[in-house]
Amino acid sequence: MTEGTARRKTGRVLAAAAVLGLAAGVGAVYVTGGFSGNSAAEAPCGGAERAVARMAEAATGEVAAFTVERNPVAAPDLSFRDGEGRERRLSQFRGRAVLLNLWATWCAPCRQEMPALDRLQAELGGPNFEVVPISIDLGDAARPRAFYRDARIERLSFYQDPSGRVFQELRTAGRAVGMPTTVLIDAQGCILGHLSGPAEWASGDALRLVRAALGAS
Numbered sequence: 001m002t003e004g005t006a007r008r009k010t011g012r013v014l015a016a017a018a019v020l021g022l023a024a025g026v027g028a029v030y031v032t033g034g035f036s037g038n039s040a041a042e043a044p045c046g047g048a049e050r051a052v053a054r055m056a057e058a059a060t061g062e063v064a065a066f067t068v069e070r071n072p073v074a075a076p077d078l079s080f081r082d083g084e085g086r087e088r089r090l091s092q093f094r095g096r097a098v099l100l101n102l103w104a105t106w107c108a109p110c111r112q113e114m115p116a117l118d119r120l121q122a123e124l125g126g127p128n129f130e131v132v133p134i135s136i137d138l139g140d141a142a143r144p145r146a147f148y149r150d151a152r153i154e155r156l157s158f159y160q161d162p163s164g165r166v167f168q169e170l171r172t173a174g175r176a177v178g179m180p181t182t183v184l185i186d187a188q189g190c191i192l193g194h195l196s197g198p199a200e201w202a203s204g205d206a207l208r209l210v211r212a213a214l215g216a217s
Helices: 003-026 039-058 108-124 142-151 165-172 204-214
Strands: 079-082 087-089 097-103 129-135 181-185 191-196
Touching: 039 191, 039 204, 079 165, 097 108, 097 165, 097 204, 108 129, 108 142, 108 204, 165 181, 181 204
Parallel strands: 097 129
Antiparallel strands: 079 087, 097 181, 181 191
16 A cells, blocks of 8 residues: 555544544534526536546546546625635635635644645635635634744635535535535535545645646646
C-alpha cells in the first residue's frame, strides 16, 4: 500500500467518524436525497458539460475520490456569515468559480487539509476562482479564528455557519456525507463535483482538477 493510498484510507475513516460528531453537535436528523430534478433548475447548467468532461480525466491521484457530476445542477443558495458577522449567500460569488469547503475545528482531517487549501488559494485564487471555507463550529467564532492564527492560514477568507444548516442542505442534496465536505461550483453557480473527506488540495493533481474546471491548462 502506497503512502498516498494509506493517507486517503485513513482520511475516509476519520471523515466517517467526524460526521458522527457533527450529528451529535448539531442535534439534527439528516435525510440524504437529491435535487428536485426539475428542468427549470437544471437548464442553466447545460454549459457546464465541457467542464465536467475535462474534470473526469483530471480526477486522478490525490483527488481520485472526487466525484464529478454526470448532470451538473444549480447549487442551493447557501447562507452563512463572513468575518464581520454579515450574512453572505453563495449567489454573491457568481462570476467566479468556488471551491466550497465545510470544516470544523473538532474534525481532525479538516484541520489537516486547511493549510493545503490556503496554498491552493495562493496559487489559483483571484477574480475567476476562490476557495470558500465555511466553519460549522457551534457557538462564536473564537475557536475557528484561533485555529486560523495558530495554523497561519493567511490567504483564506473567514466564513462561518454556527447553525450547521449549510451542511444539512448539502447533505439533503446528496453532496455531503462526512467532514470535511468540498464542493466545486462554477461561475454560473452549478455544481461540478464534490468530495467527502480530505484531499491534498495543493498537490499537482488537485491543481490540474481545478484548472480543468476553470478551462485553464
